[in-house]
Every structure is written in structure tokens, then in C-alpha cells.
Amino acid sequence: MFRVAIVGCGKIADQHVQAIRRIPDSSVVALCDLELLMARQLGERFRISECFSNVEEMLRVSRPDVVHITTPPQSHCSVARNCLDKGAHVYVEKPFTVTADEAEALIQLADRRSLTVTAGHNLQFTPEMLEMRHLVEEGFLSVKPVHLESYFFYDLGDTTYAKGLLGNQNHWVRKLPGGLLHNIISHGVAKLAEFLDDELIDIVAIAGRSPRLKSVDEEQILDELRVLIRDKRGTTAFFCFSTQLKGLNQLRLHGPGGSIVVDHISGTAIRNKYQSYKSYLTYFVPPLRTAREHLRNARINVTNFVRQRLHQDFGMKELIERFYNSIRSGSPPPIPYREIILTARIMDEIFAQIYPAQKQAVDEHSSVMTGDAPLHPVSVI
Amino acid sequence: MKCLTVRKASATKMTLRRPPAPTLNSDYIVSRDERILVTGPCGFIGSNVVEALLEFGFTNLRCFVRPSSRLERLKEVFDRFSFEKNVEMVTGDLLSKADCRDAADGVSVVYHLAAGIEKSFAGAFMNSALATRNLMDAFLERSLPKRFVNVSSFAVYSNLSLKRNGFLDETCPLEAASQDRFDAYGFGKLKQEEIVREYTNRHGLPCVTLRPGYVFGPGKQELSGRVGIKTFGPFIQINGSNQLPVTFVSNCAEAIVLAGLQPGIDGEVFNVVDDELPTGRQFLQACKRAKRFRSIRVPYWLAYGACFAWEKYSKWSNGQLPPVFNPRRCAAEWKSQRYSNEKLKERVGWRPSVPMKQAMEAFLAHFGANGNA
Numbered sequence: 001m002f003r004v005a006i007v008g009c010g011k012i013a014d015q016h017v018q019a020i021r022r023i024p025d026s027s028v029v030a031l032c033d034l035e036l037l038m039a040r041q042l043g044e045r046f047r048i049s050e051c052f053s054n055v056e057e058m059l060r061v062s063r064p065d066v067v068h069i070t071t072p073p074q075s076h077c078s079v080a081r082n083c084l085d086k087g088a089h090v091y092v093e094k095p096f097t098v099t100a101d102e103a104e105a106l107i108q109l110a111d112r113r114s115l116t117v118t119a120g121h122n123l124q125f126t127p128e129m130l131e132m133r134h135l136v137e138e139g140f141l142s143v144k145p146v147h148l149e150s151y152f153f154y155d156l157g158d159t160t161y162a163k164g165l166l167g168n169q170n171h172w173v174r175k176l177p178g179g180l181l182h183n184i185i186s187h188g189v190a191k192l193a194e195f196l197d198d199e200l201i202d203i204v205a206i207a208g209r210s211p212r213l214k215s216v217d218e219e220q221i222l223d224e225l226r227v228l229i230r231d232k233r234g235t236t237a238f239f240c241f242s243t244q245l246k247g248l249n250q251l252r253l254h255g256p257g258g259s260i261v262v263d264h265i266s267g268t269a270i271r272n273k274y275q276s277y278k279s280y281l282t283y284f285v286p287p288l289r290t291a292r293e294h295l296r297n298a299r300i301n302v303t304n305f306v307r308q309r310l311h312q313d314f315g316m317k318e319l320i321e322r323f324y325n326s327i328r329s330g331s332p333p334p335i336p337y338r339e340i341i342l343t344a345r346i347m348d349e350i351f352a353q354i355y356p357a358q359k360q361a362v363d364e365h366s367s368v369m370t371g372d373a374p375l376h377p378v379s380v381i
Numbered sequence: 382m383k384c385l386t387v388r389k390a391s392a393t394k395m396t397l398r399r400p401p402a403p404t405l406n407s408d409y410i411v412s413r414d415e416r417i418l419v420t421g422p423c424g425f426i427g428s429n430v431v432e433a434l435l436e437f438g439f440t441n442l443r444c445f446v447r448p449s450s451r452l453e454r455l456k457e458v459f460d461r462f463s464f465e466k467n468v469e470m471v472t473g474d475l476l477s478k479a480d481c482r483d484a485a486d487g488v489s490v491v492y493h494l495a496a497g498i499e500k501s502f503a504g505a506f507m508n509s510a511l512a513t514r515n516l517m518d519a520f521l522e523r524s525l526p527k528r529f530v531n532v533s534s535f536a537v538y539s540n541l542s543l544k545r546n547g548f549l550d551e552t553c554p555l556e557a558a559s560q561d562r563f564d565a566y567g568f569g570k571l572k573q574e575e576i577v578r579e580y581t582n583r584h585g586l587p588c589v590t591l592r593p594g595y596v597f598g599p600g601k602q603e604l605s606g607r608v609g610i611k612t613f614g615p616f617i618q619i620n621g622s623n624q625l626p627v628t629f630v631s632n633c634a635e636a637i638v639l640a641g642l643q644p645g646i647d648g649e650v651f652n653v654v655d656d657e658l659p660t661g662r663q664f665l666q667a668c669k670r671a672k673r674f675r676s677i678r679v680p681y682w683l684a685y686g687a688c689f690a691w692e693k694y695s696k697w698s699n700g701q702l703p704p705v706f707n708p709r710r711c712a713a714e715w716k717s718q719r720y721s722n723e724k725l726k727e728r729v730g731w732r733p734s735v736p737m738k739q740a741m742e743a744f745l746a747h748f749g750a751n752g753n754a
Contacts, residue, residue: 011501022699037514041506041572045560167449168474308698 008071141255421495429634475512505569536567594626
């Protein structure tokens with residue numbers, strides 16, 4: 001039985017507990033939050049009796065095998081170090097750390113301790129992403145993707161999170177080097193990192209504010225981001241984060257043989273094989289093929305629903321289960337460390353370009369990496 | 382003492398409210414110039430509480446607002462009075478202990494209406510229970526507390542074991558399984574009440590808790606969930622013969638204000654509902670007269686069966702469908718119960734100033750123009 005602890009009992013901790021409860025031979029045994037009442041409210045609802053307000057004490061008393069860190073990003077590195085030092089494997093919510101240097105240091109520490117860490121890039125493990133990976137491995141695109149596009153929409157009207165952020169000048173999200181973007185874009189960037197080479201030649205980032213932010217005189221937060229990336233092999237990628245393109249949450253992969261469009265909103269992976277047709281057939285056949293693709297995806301989703309495989313947190317449960325299995329079997333972790341570090345590097349570069357004044361602060365943060373960063377609940381996006 | 386001099390209420394408003402009290406009841410535990418703190422003053426109920434306090438003649442008000450709060454309602458209230466300079470606005474976050482200390486400094490009575498309207502349990506807990514804890518700590522530290530008025534909700538009750546048409550009063554059991562009921566708001570309010578009870582017992586903080594039913598009035602644009610549920614198509618009315626525990630917003634505000642003034646009620650809990658309560662069917666029919674929309678009626682037994690089946694499936698599928706509908710929620714929202722405001726009338730001396738007929742007219746005039754079914 002895996003003994004699991006959760007540090008940071010905010011909104012997303014509920015999802016972690018629910019996902020872990022569906023994984024065989026795993027049990028949440030301890031909860032920790034600087035605000036003890038937060039740990040207790042979670043414990044009361046899920047009947048978890050060991051609640052703490054101090055990580056050290058929790059690690060000493062409960063001796064968990066794995067710790068899930070769901071605190072604000074500023075404390076991820078220090079808490080994770082603490083857990084690794086005490087011999088616990090660590091699942092860190094996204095963003096993995098504040099900077100790439102921290103990410104590398106953490107992974108090196110885990111290696112030295114023969115422990116495993118992973119980042120909470122759970123959208124990498126949704127059914128449609130698994131289907132996409134399967135298609136790529138099968139050679140649907142002929143070779144590796146030549147061009148990638150990742151679109152990520154975030155609803156600023158979400159009262160559970162954005163309202164609190166917009167209304168609070170001291171919100172912890174504002175204190176991140178990349179602000180709102182820092183807390184959210186790792187999901188979309190990680191999807192690109194999976195197919196990009198470690199050596200990047202170009203990153204060009206531009207950012208701005210949506211009319212909604214302008215209307216409330218918000219001057220600190222940027223909520224529109226476009227990024228163009230090229231790696232050493234010549235693979236190009238485009239990343240778009242927007243609070244205006246409602247419902248656009250996609251990954252598009254283009255190869256010489258075809259393309260795949262992964263849509264997180266509808267849970268579909270649409271294949272598009274490049275094929276030429278004679279004369280007017282080019283107007284008739286491709287739309288019908290696309291319609292057949294959508295029907296195929298609808299059938300898959302219905303089947304998954306009937307088989308109870310369409311939980312809304314499927315990606316998180318899948319990632320956690322794979323993480324636990326990798327620990328048990330000693331196999332590689334579900335998200336290669338290369339991807340975690342590359343994601344962090346891309347984010348560092350983006351924020352350095354769009355918030356140049358804050359680059360110095362980031363560097364200072366990296367060099368300090370204090371162990372007394374505050375623990376507060378992290379929010380769900 | 383700063384005095385209320387001129388009142389500039391509109392004609393419509395005037396008809397719905399009682400005239401301002403020329404003299405304050407000498408039995409009240411606070412005088413007109415003592416500082417009163419109102420949290421959540423920009424909300425639907427909060428703005429009416431501020432208005433009622435001004436009408437009672439209190440002149441030393443402090444309104445605690447979030448930086449993101451929309452102040453339109455409050456400004457409308459101030460516009461009706463000529464002495465807005467005596468009302469202090471404090472901006473902050475109740476999750477900040479420092480902000481709470483600033484807000485509670487020198488305050489005699491706190492009307493705590495700020496609520497966590499969150500979908501997540503953690504968020505509801507934070508913004509209801511933790512915020513209340515911080516505020517009470519500050520109240521004890523920075524003031525000589527006379528009364529903490531905690532505004533809770535009917536959502537804390539569980540009527541699953543009550544008989545149909547039985548009385549739901551202040552002695553009714555509280556919900557013991559908010560997680561099963563899938564009610565984050567109710568959970569937050571329950572935990573808030575727990576903390577208030579703890580502070581009453583452990584620190585001797587004089588507290589009164591009010592549990593308003595569904596508060597309606599001009600400005601409320603959604604139909605109560607106790608009438609039914611809005612779907613993709615027609616509005617689904619559930620039950621229909623169930624009495625609705627409703628209270629008109631200005632009546633509710635007066636009850637809240639009086640609960641902060643009357644002596645001898647510390648530690649008490651009061652339900653707030655009006656007289657002449659309508660049934661779900663009567664309420665819906667009135668709304669449909671003001672604004673045309675389609676509805677279908679589902680009897681209670683059928684709704685209960687569907688909720689029961691939904692919950693079973695949710696458990697069987699390990700939460701593939703969240704238990705949004707479940708028997709606990711079904712009973713809480715749509716089961717036929719009767720309600721009483723006797724305790725409130727007897728101990729607090731409250732009477733609904735606006736009769737139900739007039740209250741419905743005021744609500745429907747606005748609902749017909751802007752409302753959503």
C-alpha cells in the first residue's frame with residue numbers, strides 16, 4: 001500500500017484525493033497546510049485523520065511514500081527538497097518550479113536520492129492525448145511533427161479563481177515572475193516540449209492585455225500571449241494563450257503525411273490524412289472523411305463513458321497511476337525529466353521577453369531558493 | 382453625534398420601506414454613534430442592511446469591501462442619504478488578518494454578511510469559515526464587542542429525516558454530509574456556524590446567528606432553485622405544492638439589523654422567513670405572468686427517484702458523473718415543509734414591514750423587465 005500525503009489543501013487538493021482514491025493500493029494518509037483548518041476540512045470530508053500545519057512534522061510522523069505538493073509555485077521547490085531529503089517521492093503541481101534552474105536542481109536531487117519526481121502536467125494524459133501519442137508512434141504523421149500548434153484558452157470570468165486574482169493586489173499569482181501566465185501556460189507549453197528538441201534556436205514572444213482586463217484598468221497582468229519557437233532540427237511551434245478565444249483548447253500536430261488535431265474541450269483526436277482527389281471530388285470527399293472522424297470520436301467517447309473511463313479528471317488519475325507504477329517498478333517516470341526542464345526553460349525565456357524588468361528578480365529568486373516560502377492552496381484552472 | 386438629516390429615497394422605494402425611526406429604542410445594546418461594521422455591504426442583502434442601518438439612524442458605519450467589489454448598489458443607497466461622509470469604506474480581504482484588524486478597530490457590532498460563493502469546498506470553506514475566524518479574532522482583539530451578527534443560510538439544515546409537511550424550525554438537524562449533498566456553499570456556512578459557536582463558548586463572544594431562507598426582491602434576476610431547475614429547454618418545476626421559505630430583501634435586512642440591537646438574544650439562532658409564504662407553483666405562476674417562459678412540472682416523488690438513481694450511478698461509476706443530484710439535495714430544496722418565524726418575532730421583535738403581495742409586485746416589476754427563468 002502506497003502511503004500518500006498532500007501538502008497544500010486548497011481547491012485542487014480535492015481532485016488529487018479523489019483521483020488517488022481510485023488507484024489501487026494507494027491511500028492518502030496525511031494532509032498538511034500552513035492553515036491547519038484547511039487541512040482539517042479536507043480530512044473531515046474524506047475521512048483522513050492525520051492533519052498537520054508543518055511539513056517537517058508530517059514527514060516525521062506519517063512517513064509517506066509519496067508527497068503531492070499543491071501549494072503555490074513559490075514554495076514548490078523548497079517543499080519538494082524537504083520531502084526528497086526525507087526519502088519521499090514527489091508529485092509537484094504545475095508549474096513544476098518558478099524557474100528552470102530550480103527544476104534542474106530538484107531533478108538532480110531526486111536522482112541523487114534515487115527518488116522520482118513528476119510535474120502535474122495532467123493534460124498530457126487525457127484519453128485524446130493518449131490517442132494522439134498512439135497515432136504518432138504508429139507513424140500517422142510519417143515522421144516526427146514538422147510544425148506544432150498549442151492553443152490554450154483561460155476563462156477570466158471564472159469566479160472561483162480569476163475574480164479573486166483580479167480583486168487582490170497581493171494575490172500570490174501576481175508575485176510570480178510571469179504572473180497569471182506563469183501559473184497556467186505550462187499545460188500548453190509542455191505539449192510542445194514533448195516534440196521539440198532540447199536545443200532551441202528561436203523563441204519570440206509577444207504579450208498584451210485583453211479588452212476585459214483593460215476595462216477594469218488592470219495594468220499588472222498580461223493575459224494574451226503568442227509565442228513562436230524553432231528548434232535545432234527545424235521543427236517549429238506556435239503557442240497561443242488567450243482569455244478571448246472561448247473554448248479553444250487544442251494541440252495540432254502537422255507532419256508530411258497528415259495532421260492530428262487534439263481538442264480538449266470535446267475530448268477528440270481528429271486525424272487528417274493528406275490526400276489528393278480528382279476534380280470536384282476534392283470538395284466532397286475530405287469533408288465526409290472529417291465527418292467520419294468526428295463520428296468515430298463520438299463513438300469512442302460514448303464507449304468510454306459506458307465503460308466508466310470518461311472521468312473529468314481522467315488525465316490526473318492516469319498521470320498519478322503511471323507515476324506510482326514507475327516508482328514501484330523502477331521504470332522511467334511518466335513525464336521525461338527532459339520535458340519538464342525544457343518546459344521550464346521555454347517559460348523562463350517567454351517571461352524574460354514579455355516582463356524584461358522582472359528577469360532580474362527571477363535570477364535573484366533562483367539564487368536564493370529559500371526554504372521558508374509560504375504554503376497556501378493552489379487553484380484549479 | 383452625527384445625525385441623519387435628509388432622506389432622498391425614490392417614491393417606489395419609500396413605499397417598500399418603513400419610515401426612518403426618529404428615536405432609537407433605548408433598550409438597544411448600541412447607541413446611534415457607536416461604530417458598526419458591515420461585511421459584504423455591496424451584496425444583495427448587504428446593501429439593504431446598510432440602508433436599514435441608516436434608516437435606523439446609525440451614523441458611524443464602516444463598510445468592508447473587497448477591492449473587486451462592485452459598488453453600484455451601495456452608491457445607490459448612499460445617494461438616498463445626505464450624509465455619506467459618515468460612512469467609512471474599508472477595502473481589504475477577510476482572509477488577511479491585518480485587514481480584519483483594520484476593519485474591526487473600535488467596532489461595537491459586526492454584521493457579517495460576506496459569504497464565500499464558491500463552487501469548490503475548499504474555496505467555500507476559506508471564504509466563509511476562515512474569513513469569519515479572522516474577523517472574530519480581530520473583533521476580540523481590537524474592540525469591546527457587543528454583538529457579532531453572523532448571517533448564515535437555510536442551506537445548513539438537513540430535512541431528510543423530517544416528515545413531509547412537517548415544521549422546519551431552528552431545532553431542525555443540521556446537515557451532516559455536505560460532501561454527499563454536493564453543496565460547497567452549505568458546507569462553508571456550516572463550518573462558519575461551527576466557528577461562531579466555538580467563539581461564543583470559548584471566548585464568550587456575544588453572537589447571534591440568522592438563517593435567511595431564499596431572499597428575493599428587486600435586483601434578483603434568477604428564479605430560486607427551490608422552485609425548480611433551469612435546463613437547456615423549459616424550466617423544470619419540481620413539486621410545486623411545497624411552501625417556499627422566502628423573505629423579501631428589505632424585511633430580511635431589518636431582521637438582521639434588529640438581531641444586532643436587541644438585548645438578551647446572545648447565542649441564539651433565528652430563521653428568517655416572511656409571512657404568507659407562497660408555494661412553488663404560486664411563485665412560478667406569478668413569475669410567468671411577469672415574463673413568459675415555458676415550464677414543465679415534475680412531481681416530488683419522480684424528482685426524488687431521479688436524484689436517488691443519479692447518486693447511485695455516481696457512486697457506481699466512481700464519480701464519473703459528480704453527485705450533483707442526490708436525495709439530500711432533493712429533500713432540502715423541494716420537499717414540502719412548513720416554516721415558522723415565530724421565534725424571530727417573539728425574541729427579536731421583528732415584523733415583515735413589506736407584506737408578501739407588495740413584495741412580489743416589487744420583485745416581479747424588475748423580474749419582468751430583466752429576469753431570467
